[in-house]
Amino acid sequence: MAIEILIVDDSAVMRSMIKKTINLCEIEVERIHEAGNGREGLDIIENQSVDLVFIDVNMPVMDGMEMLNKVRQSPKNADLPILIVSTESNDHRIKVIDQHNAEFVHKPFTPEILREKILEVLGVKI
Template sequence: MALNILIVDDSSVMRAIIIKTLRLSQLPLGEVHEATNGQEALKVLDGNWIDLALVDINMPVMTGEEMIDRLRQNPETADLPVIVVSTEGSETRRQVLMEKGAGFVHKPFTPETLRDAIVRTLGGLDEQKAGDGTLQGGYSDL
Protein backbone atom coordinates (compact mmCIF):
# COMPACT_ATOMS: atom_id res chain seq x y z
CA MET A 1 0.00 0.00 0.00
CA ALA A 2 1.49 3.32 -1.06
CA LEU A 3 1.03 6.21 1.37
CA ASN A 4 -0.50 9.45 0.13
CA ILE A 5 0.92 12.21 2.31
CA LEU A 6 -0.05 15.85 2.73
CA ILE A 7 2.69 18.25 3.86
CA VAL A 8 1.39 21.52 5.30
CA ASP A 9 4.04 24.17 5.99
CA ASP A 10 4.37 27.80 4.94
CA SER A 11 8.09 27.29 4.27
CA SER A 12 8.82 25.89 0.80
CA VAL A 13 12.30 24.91 2.03
CA MET A 14 10.86 22.87 4.90
CA ARG A 15 8.36 21.17 2.59
CA ALA A 16 11.26 20.24 0.27
CA ILE A 17 13.27 18.85 3.20
CA ILE A 18 10.32 16.76 4.36
CA ILE A 19 9.75 15.43 0.84
CA LYS A 20 13.42 14.49 0.49
CA THR A 21 13.35 12.85 3.92
CA LEU A 22 10.26 10.85 2.97
CA ARG A 23 12.00 9.62 -0.19
CA LEU A 24 15.00 8.49 1.88
CA SER A 25 12.78 6.77 4.44
CA GLN A 26 12.04 3.62 2.40
CA LEU A 27 8.37 4.03 3.30
CA PRO A 28 5.98 3.05 0.50
CA LEU A 29 5.19 6.51 -0.90
CA GLY A 30 2.31 7.26 -3.20
CA GLU A 31 1.32 10.84 -3.95
CA VAL A 32 2.80 13.69 -1.92
CA HIS A 33 0.64 16.81 -1.78
CA GLU A 34 1.69 20.22 -0.48
CA ALA A 35 -0.14 23.15 1.10
CA THR A 36 1.15 26.42 2.58
CA ASN A 37 -1.48 26.74 5.32
CA GLY A 38 -4.38 24.92 6.92
CA GLN A 39 -6.99 26.41 4.62
CA GLU A 40 -5.15 25.20 1.50
CA ALA A 41 -4.72 21.80 3.14
CA LEU A 42 -8.46 21.44 3.69
CA LYS A 43 -8.99 22.11 -0.03
CA VAL A 44 -6.42 19.42 -0.91
CA LEU A 45 -8.20 16.99 1.41
CA ASP A 46 -11.49 17.77 -0.31
CA GLY A 47 -10.36 16.24 -3.59
CA ASN A 48 -7.70 13.68 -2.67
CA TRP A 49 -7.30 10.53 -0.61
CA ILE A 50 -4.69 11.28 2.07
CA ASP A 51 -3.29 8.67 4.48
CA LEU A 52 -1.27 11.04 6.67
CA ALA A 53 -0.83 14.79 7.18
CA LEU A 54 2.46 16.33 8.33
CA VAL A 55 1.53 19.77 9.65
CA ASP A 56 3.38 22.83 10.96
CA ILE A 57 1.72 24.81 13.76
CA ASN A 58 2.55 28.43 12.99
CA MET A 59 1.28 29.38 9.53
CA PRO A 60 -0.63 32.35 8.11
CA VAL A 61 -4.34 32.20 7.20
CA MET A 62 -5.07 29.03 9.23
CA THR A 63 -2.68 27.54 11.78
CA GLY A 64 -1.96 23.86 12.07
CA GLU A 65 -3.89 23.61 15.32
CA GLU A 66 -6.94 25.28 13.75
CA MET A 67 -6.65 22.86 10.84
CA ILE A 68 -6.57 19.87 13.20
CA ASP A 69 -9.68 21.20 14.95
CA ARG A 70 -11.49 21.45 11.60
CA LEU A 71 -10.35 17.94 10.63
CA ARG A 72 -11.70 16.48 13.86
CA GLN A 73 -15.08 18.21 13.40
CA ASN A 74 -15.62 16.69 9.94
CA PRO A 75 -16.73 13.02 9.97
CA GLU A 76 -14.85 12.40 6.69
CA THR A 77 -11.50 13.57 8.10
CA ALA A 78 -11.96 13.03 11.85
CA ASP A 79 -9.71 9.96 11.89
CA LEU A 80 -6.98 11.27 9.58
CA PRO A 81 -3.58 10.59 11.18
CA VAL A 82 -1.71 13.86 11.79
CA ILE A 83 1.86 14.48 12.87
CA VAL A 84 2.76 18.03 13.84
CA VAL A 85 6.27 18.97 12.68
CA SER A 86 7.23 22.19 14.45
CA THR A 87 9.90 24.15 16.29
CA GLU A 88 7.35 24.91 18.99
CA GLY A 89 7.67 22.18 21.54
CA SER A 90 6.40 23.29 24.93
CA GLU A 91 5.07 20.39 26.96
CA THR A 92 1.70 22.12 27.34
CA ARG A 93 1.32 22.60 23.58
CA ARG A 94 2.40 19.01 22.89
CA GLN A 95 -0.15 17.72 25.40
CA VAL A 96 -2.95 19.74 23.76
CA LEU A 97 -1.98 18.39 20.33
CA MET A 98 -1.85 14.81 21.63
CA GLU A 99 -5.34 15.25 23.09
CA LYS A 100 -6.44 16.22 19.57
CA GLY A 101 -4.99 12.97 18.28
CA ALA A 102 -1.80 14.36 16.72
CA GLY A 103 1.72 13.04 16.98
CA PHE A 104 4.66 15.43 17.29
CA VAL A 105 8.11 15.74 15.71
CA HIS A 106 10.33 18.61 16.80
CA LYS A 107 12.24 20.61 14.14
CA PRO A 108 15.04 20.13 13.40
CA PHE A 109 14.54 16.39 13.05
CA THR A 110 16.62 13.51 11.78
CA PRO A 111 15.34 11.36 8.92
CA GLU A 112 15.06 8.45 11.35
CA THR A 113 12.97 10.49 13.79
CA LEU A 114 10.44 11.41 11.11
CA ARG A 115 10.29 7.87 9.73
CA ASP A 116 9.83 6.36 13.19
CA ALA A 117 7.05 8.84 14.02
CA ILE A 118 5.23 7.92 10.80
CA VAL A 119 5.56 4.18 11.45
CA ARG A 120 4.39 4.67 15.05
CA THR A 121 1.44 6.86 14.01
CA LEU A 122 0.23 4.59 11.23
CA GLY A 123 0.86 1.48 13.27
CA GLY A 124 -0.14 -0.87 10.46
CA LEU A 125 3.13 -0.71 8.54
CA ASP A 126 5.04 -3.96 8.76
CA GLU A 127 8.83 -4.10 8.75
CA GLN A 128 8.99 -5.11 5.10
CA LYS A 129 6.94 -2.09 4.01
CA ALA A 130 8.82 0.25 6.32
CA GLY A 131 12.30 -0.85 5.29
CA ASP A 132 14.84 -2.53 7.51
CA GLY A 133 15.12 0.31 10.02
CA THR A 134 18.05 1.97 8.30
CA LEU A 135 17.79 4.87 5.94
CA GLN A 136 19.66 5.34 2.73
CA GLY A 137 21.54 8.61 2.88
CA GLY A 138 21.42 11.28 5.54
CA TYR A 139 21.41 15.02 5.99
CA SER A 140 24.13 15.44 3.39
CA ASP A 141 21.66 14.00 0.87
CA LEU A 142 18.99 16.54 1.79
Protein backbone atom coordinates in the same frame (compact mmCIF):
# COMPACT_ATOMS: atom_id res chain seq x y z
CA MET B 1 1.00 -0.29 0.19
CA ALA B 2 1.77 3.13 -1.29
CA ILE B 3 0.40 6.08 0.64
CA GLU B 4 -0.60 9.63 -0.24
CA ILE B 5 0.88 12.33 1.96
CA LEU B 6 -0.02 15.98 2.46
CA ILE B 7 2.63 18.42 3.71
CA VAL B 8 1.22 21.71 5.01
CA ASP B 9 3.90 24.33 5.70
CA ASP B 10 4.25 27.94 4.62
CA SER B 11 7.96 27.39 3.90
CA ALA B 12 8.68 25.82 0.51
CA VAL B 13 12.16 24.98 1.80
CA MET B 14 10.71 23.05 4.76
CA ARG B 15 8.22 21.22 2.52
CA SER B 16 11.14 20.20 0.31
CA MET B 17 13.17 19.05 3.34
CA ILE B 18 10.25 16.96 4.62
CA LYS B 19 9.79 15.38 1.16
CA LYS B 20 13.50 14.53 0.96
CA THR B 21 13.42 13.06 4.46
CA ILE B 22 10.33 10.99 3.59
CA ASN B 23 12.22 9.60 0.58
CA LEU B 24 15.08 8.59 2.88
CA CYS B 25 12.61 6.76 5.15
CA GLU B 26 12.05 3.98 2.61
CA ILE B 27 8.28 4.31 2.81
CA GLU B 28 6.31 3.57 -0.34
CA VAL B 29 4.69 6.84 -1.38
CA GLU B 30 2.26 7.19 -4.25
CA ARG B 31 1.99 10.98 -4.16
CA ILE B 32 2.93 13.95 -2.00
CA HIS B 33 0.54 16.91 -1.98
CA GLU B 34 1.70 20.32 -0.74
CA ALA B 35 -0.08 23.29 0.81
CA GLY B 36 1.23 26.64 2.03
CA ASN B 37 -1.31 27.13 4.84
CA GLY B 38 -4.07 25.38 6.75
CA ARG B 39 -6.86 26.61 4.45
CA GLU B 40 -5.12 25.14 1.37
CA GLY B 41 -4.45 21.96 3.35
CA LEU B 42 -8.13 21.56 4.25
CA ASP B 43 -9.09 22.03 0.59
CA ILE B 44 -6.73 19.20 -0.41
CA ILE B 45 -8.03 16.90 2.34
CA GLU B 46 -11.61 17.55 1.17
CA ASN B 47 -10.82 16.86 -2.50
CA GLN B 48 -8.03 14.26 -2.49
CA SER B 49 -7.35 10.90 -0.95
CA VAL B 50 -4.78 11.47 1.79
CA ASP B 51 -3.38 8.82 4.15
CA LEU B 52 -1.04 10.97 6.25
CA VAL B 53 -0.76 14.71 6.95
CA PHE B 54 2.22 16.75 8.13
CA ILE B 55 1.17 20.13 9.57
CA ASP B 56 3.36 23.04 10.62
CA VAL B 57 2.08 25.11 13.54
CA ASN B 58 2.92 28.68 12.57
CA MET B 59 1.45 29.61 9.18
CA PRO B 60 -0.49 32.54 7.72
CA VAL B 61 -4.20 32.40 6.78
CA MET B 62 -4.89 29.37 9.01
CA ASP B 63 -2.33 28.02 11.46
CA GLY B 64 -1.67 24.36 12.13
CA MET B 65 -3.59 24.14 15.39
CA GLU B 66 -6.72 25.59 13.79
CA MET B 67 -6.33 23.21 10.86
CA LEU B 68 -5.93 20.27 13.26
CA ASN B 69 -9.14 21.29 15.06
CA LYS B 70 -11.08 21.54 11.80
CA VAL B 71 -9.79 18.20 10.51
CA ARG B 72 -10.80 16.46 13.73
CA GLN B 73 -14.29 18.02 13.62
CA SER B 74 -14.97 16.17 10.37
CA PRO B 75 -16.25 12.63 11.07
CA LYS B 76 -14.54 11.25 7.96
CA ASN B 77 -11.17 12.63 9.11
CA ALA B 78 -11.43 11.96 12.83
CA ASP B 79 -8.83 9.17 12.58
CA LEU B 80 -6.65 10.59 9.79
CA PRO B 81 -2.99 10.14 10.83
CA ILE B 82 -1.47 13.56 11.52
CA LEU B 83 2.05 14.60 12.45
CA ILE B 84 2.47 18.13 13.77
CA VAL B 85 5.96 19.30 12.81
CA SER B 86 7.22 22.40 14.59
CA THR B 87 10.15 24.11 16.24
CA GLU B 88 7.82 24.93 19.13
CA SER B 89 7.58 22.25 21.76
CA ASN B 90 5.91 23.69 24.84
CA ASP B 91 4.21 21.15 27.07
CA HIS B 92 0.74 22.68 26.76
CA ARG B 93 0.79 22.60 22.95
CA ILE B 94 2.03 18.99 22.91
CA LYS B 95 -0.77 18.03 25.32
CA VAL B 96 -3.37 19.66 23.01
CA ILE B 97 -1.86 17.85 20.00
CA ASP B 98 -2.08 14.56 21.88
CA GLN B 99 -5.72 15.25 22.84
CA HIS B 100 -6.48 15.68 19.12
CA ASN B 101 -5.10 12.22 18.34
CA ALA B 102 -2.02 13.57 16.54
CA GLU B 103 1.70 13.12 17.07
CA PHE B 104 4.38 15.78 17.48
CA VAL B 105 7.74 15.87 15.69
CA HIS B 106 10.24 18.53 16.72
CA LYS B 107 12.19 20.34 14.00
CA PRO B 108 14.95 19.58 13.19
CA PHE B 109 14.45 15.84 12.90
CA THR B 110 16.41 12.92 11.53
CA PRO B 111 15.11 10.51 8.89
CA GLU B 112 15.10 7.79 11.58
CA ILE B 113 12.89 9.80 13.93
CA LEU B 114 10.54 10.80 11.12
CA ARG B 115 10.31 7.20 9.84
CA GLU B 116 9.52 5.94 13.35
CA LYS B 117 6.75 8.55 13.79
CA ILE B 118 5.29 7.84 10.34
CA LEU B 119 5.14 4.11 11.01
CA GLU B 120 3.68 4.77 14.48
CA VAL B 121 0.82 6.96 13.24
CA LEU B 122 0.11 4.55 10.39
CA GLY B 123 -0.09 1.67 12.88
CA VAL B 124 2.78 -0.28 11.29
CA LYS B 125 4.79 -2.50 13.63
CA ILE B 126 8.55 -1.98 13.41
